[in-house]
Every structure is written in structure tokens, then in C-alpha cells.
Amino acid sequence: MVKIKDIEKVEDVSLRDFCTIRIGGYAKHIFFPKNEEEVIVLYREALNKGKKVVPLGLGSNIIFSDGVLTHFFIHSKNLKNLSIKQVGDNFYLDMGAGVSFKQIIEVVKKYNLEGFENLSGIPATIGGAVCMNAGAYGSEIMDIVERVYWVSEEGDSIEYSKEDISYSYRYSQFQEGGFIYRVIIKLKKSKKDIKSLIKQHLLDRNKKQPLDLPTSGSTYKNPLPHYAGQLLEKHGFKGKRVGDIGFSEKHANFLVNYGNAKFEDLLKLLEEAEKVIFDKEGIELQREVRIVE
Ligand SMILES: Cc1cc2nc3c(=O)[nH]c(=O)nc-3n(C[C@H](O)[C@H](O)[C@H](O)COP(=O)(O)OP(=O)(O)OC[C@H]3O[C@@H](n4cnc5c(N)ncnc54)[C@H](O)[C@@H]3O)c2cc1C
Known part of the structure; x- marks a missing residue:
């Protein structure tokens, strides 16, 4: 049986390097299992130690809080066959x-x-x-x-x-x-x-999405038949900022990091948006982006 000490890991690393919006504090450990057996060992160890496990991919729909997070982060970078x-x-x-x-x-x-x-x-x-x-x-x-x-x-x-x-x-x-x-x-x-179909989609994305700034993709799920972006725009959130975090000028449902965004500011902005849309439209926005605290 594999021992936990033999599984590749990094310690005390900045979580900004593990999410595309580049916000967050530090991770005590991030593990990089290379097969199913190592994933099992990590989950059993986490269960024994009473630790929460957080799987990680490219980090393109995830936001971490500031401070030190002691969860077992399990990253899939070594599972690439x-x-x-x-x-x-x-x-x-x-x-x-x-x-x-x-x-x-x-x-x-x-x-x-x-x-x-x-x-x-x-x-x-x-x-x-x-x-x-x-x-x-x-x-x-x-x-x-x-x-x-x-x-x-x-x-x-x-x-x-x-x-x-x-x-x-x-x-x-x-x-x-x-x-x-x-x-x-x-x-x-x-x-x-x-x-050529792929090319068209890539061009369309480039036109509509703020790909020049760190972002975490869609913030809210679309409350169909409405679009979250349209609701946010209607109520003045397109381009709205708190500190260095804001809803993009290009696509109101995308959060962007203008430099050194703080998690606390991000929560303020989300809470305000959710309150306004609920008060004015009676719609409870559901977060698509996954927040890890
Ligand atoms: C510019 C941009 C454009 C985007 N466009 C779209 C779009 O058009 N459509 C769309 O749906 N999304 C879009 N997204 C959001 C994001 O790309 C998707 O949600 C994507 O599927 C996230 O994959 P990831 O590997 O980055 O997962 P992560 O962001 O790392 O993780 C997302 C969630 O999945 C969990 N997870 C990750 N890996 C595993 C695993 N191996 N096992 C179990 N759980 C796991 C994480 O714990 C987390 O809860 C966009 C994001 C950006 C930044």
C-alpha cells in the first residue's frame, strides 16, 4: 500500500497560483496523486484526520479565501493519460x-x-x-x-x-x-x-469574454429564462468595482481581478449584487463559481 509521505506534494504555497482569478491565501498542502490508489490513500488519511478534501483542476471556476487553508487539496496535474x-x-x-x-x-x-x-x-x-x-x-x-x-x-x-x-x-x-x-x-x-467550427467559437469567446484579465468565468448560473449577465447589467453592476475586484466591463457575469483583489471585497460585491437582484427582481442568484474558505 502506498504511504502518504510518498505522494508528491507542495506545502505552504500561494493559492493564487492555483486559480485563474488569482485570489486567495495559502494552502498548507496540495497533493498531486498519480493514480487511483494514491487518491484513495489521500481520502482515507483525510477522513482519519477530520480534514476536508478539495479537488483541484485548472482552477478556472474556483475562488479561495485569504488566510491559511489547511484542507487536503488534491490536484489532478499528474493524471494526464x-x-x-x-x-x-x-x-x-x-x-x-x-x-x-x-x-x-x-x-x-x-x-x-x-x-x-x-x-x-x-x-x-x-x-x-x-x-x-x-x-x-x-x-x-x-x-x-x-x-x-x-x-x-x-x-x-x-x-x-x-x-x-x-x-x-x-x-x-x-x-x-x-x-x-x-x-x-x-x-x-x-x-x-x-x-472551422472550433475557430468560430474561439473568435466569439474572444469577442464576448474578458480574456485579458484574470477571471473565474461565469459567477452566477443563468436563472433561466433570464441571463445573469443581463440582470447584473440592468442593475448597474457591469464594470462595478470594490477595490481591485469587479464585474467586467465586457461581460457583467464575469468577475475580474484588476491587480491585487481581496477576498473580502469580492464577498462584499457578490452580496450586494445578490441583494439588489433579489430586491428588484425577486430572483435569487445561484453562484456557479465555487468558493473555498
Ligand atoms: C475565461 C473563462 C471562460 C469560461 N467559460 C465557460 C463556459 O463557457 N462554460 C462553462 O461551463 N464554464 C466556463 N468557465 C468556467 C470553468 O472553465 C469550468 O467550470 C471548468 O469546467 C472548470 O474546470 P477546472 O478544471 O478549472 O475546475 P476547477 O475550477 O479547478 O474546479 C471547479 C470545481 O470542480 C471541482 N473539481 C475539479 N477537479 C475535480 C475532480 N477531478 N474531481 C472532482 N471534482 C473536481 C473543484 O473542487 C471545484 O468545485 C470559464 C472560465 C473562464 C476563466
């Missing part, structure tokens, strides 16, 4: 949780596969994307997921087929805890020009 199996026109991509959407796009382009093109440009690992049920342009990752391999908070390994997974708009049961260590998705050989 990717294998491809072709059965007729279907391609099965079998991936470690840390495989990035950029890596998937390379495969998609190489074999001209359809099913993933609408998701191109989302900064994500496959593990983080399944947890968030990430989506764009009318598609979501769960449309193409076949199987998910997951370690529970008790350290048990469970394999799910898609039909057994509970998910909805920007939600999956994996948000309740545990760690996804492997995912299989299914894509199909296409007759369409997939490369």
Missing part, C-alpha cells in the same frame, strides 16, 4: 482527470470528431468539467460522457455509467464530494468542417 479507441465511426477517449480541454481539442482536430466543438475554448480539465457539467453554445459535457471513475469521501472507488449519474444545468452529483480520477467520453467521426 489519454488513450483513444475507435469502434466504427465512434471514438472513445479514455482520460485521467487532469487531461485539459486543449489536449482533447488536439484529438478532435486530428480525427475530425464531432460532439466537442461547442465546448472548445472552455479552460478546463475533464475532471473539473464533469464536476461542473460545463457547457456552452447549447452543449454540455454530460452530453458526451460515457463513464466516470470516482473515489468517494470514504475512500471507495466507484465506476458510474452515464445513466447512473445525476446532473443538470451546471450541476453534477460530484459537487457533493469525492474525486473523479478518470472519465471516458464518446465522439463521432464527422462530415462537417470541425476545425
Whole structure:
């Protein structure tokens, strides 16, 4: 059995380096397991020590509080194996949780596969994307997921087929805890020009999203049929700042860090936005971004 001391880790590191919005204090330890067995050992140790476990991918939809966080952070950077199996026109991509959407796009382009093109440009690992049920342009990752391999908070390994997974708009049961260590998705050989569809999506994202500043993506889920961005804009939050944190001038639902944003200011801004939208519209905004304190 693997010993915890043999698992790669870093100690006392800035959490700003582990999230795209670059806010937060310090992590006591971040672990980088390289296989399922190491993930299990980490969960059992955390359970023994009464520690909360926080899985980490690219950190593109996560915000950390300031101060020192002593949780067991488990990062997927060493889980990057990717294998491809072709059965007729279907391609099965079998991936470690840390495989990035950029890596998937390379495969998609190489074999001209359809099913993933609408998701191109989302900064994500496959593990983080399944947890968030990430989506764009009318598609979501769960449309193409076949199987998910997951370690529970008790350290048990469970394999799910898609039909057994509970998910909805920007939600999956994996948000309740545990760690996804492997995912299989299914894509199909296409007759369409997939490369040009990907290019169009990337151009559109570039136009609409504040990609020049550190950001954490969508702050709130869209309270359909409304759009969170439109509601925020209507009530004066587009471009509104508290200290160095603000709702972007370009896209009101994206928080941006103008330099040295403080978590405390971010909470003030979110609480104000949520209160105003509730008072004026009777709508309770649901946070999409995951806050870790
Ligand atoms: C510029 C920008 C554009 C974006 N555009 C979109 C978009 O179009 N659509 C969209 O849906 N999102 C979008 N996002 C948000 C974000 O990219 C997605 O939510 C993405 O899926 C997060 O993946 P990640 O690997 O960065 O996860 P992280 O941000 O690291 O984590 C997100 C959540 O998943 C959990 N998690 C991470 N890895 C695992 C794992 N292996 N097992 C279990 N839980 C895990 C974390 O604990 C956390 O709760 C955008 C973000 C940015 C910055």
C-alpha cells in the first residue's frame, strides 16, 4: 500500500497560483496523486484526520479565501493519460482527470470528431468539467460522457455509467464530494468542417469574454429564462468595482481581478449584487463559481 509521505506534494504555497482569478491565501498542502490508489490513500488519511478534501483542476471556476487553508487539496496535474479507441465511426477517449480541454481539442482536430466543438475554448480539465457539467453554445459535457471513475469521501472507488449519474444545468452529483480520477467520453467521426467550427467559437469567446484579465468565468448560473449577465447589467453592476475586484466591463457575469483583489471585497460585491437582484427582481442568484474558505 502506498504511504502518504510518498505522494508528491507542495506545502505552504500561494493559492493564487492555483486559480485563474488569482485570489486567495495559502494552502498548507496540495497533493498531486498519480493514480487511483494514491487518491484513495489521500481520502482515507483525510477522513482519519477530520480534514476536508478539495479537488483541484485548472482552477478556472474556483475562488479561495485569504488566510491559511489547511484542507487536503488534491490536484489532478499528474493524471494526464489519454488513450483513444475507435469502434466504427465512434471514438472513445479514455482520460485521467487532469487531461485539459486543449489536449482533447488536439484529438478532435486530428480525427475530425464531432460532439466537442461547442465546448472548445472552455479552460478546463475533464475532471473539473464533469464536476461542473460545463457547457456552452447549447452543449454540455454530460452530453458526451460515457463513464466516470470516482473515489468517494470514504475512500471507495466507484465506476458510474452515464445513466447512473445525476446532473443538470451546471450541476453534477460530484459537487457533493469525492474525486473523479478518470472519465471516458464518446465522439463521432464527422462530415462537417470541425476545425472551422472550433475557430468560430474561439473568435466569439474572444469577442464576448474578458480574456485579458484574470477571471473565474461565469459567477452566477443563468436563472433561466433570464441571463445573469443581463440582470447584473440592468442593475448597474457591469464594470462595478470594490477595490481591485469587479464585474467586467465586457461581460457583467464575469468577475475580474484588476491587480491585487481581496477576498473580502469580492464577498462584499457578490452580496450586494445578490441583494439588489433579489430586491428588484425577486430572483435569487445561484453562484456557479465555487468558493473555498
Ligand atoms: C475565461 C473563462 C471562460 C469560461 N467559460 C465557460 C463556459 O463557457 N462554460 C462553462 O461551463 N464554464 C466556463 N468557465 C468556467 C470553468 O472553465 C469550468 O467550470 C471548468 O469546467 C472548470 O474546470 P477546472 O478544471 O478549472 O475546475 P476547477 O475550477 O479547478 O474546479 C471547479 C470545481 O470542480 C471541482 N473539481 C475539479 N477537479 C475535480 C475532480 N477531478 N474531481 C472532482 N471534482 C473536481 C473543484 O473542487 C471545484 O468545485 C470559464 C472560465 C473562464 C476563466
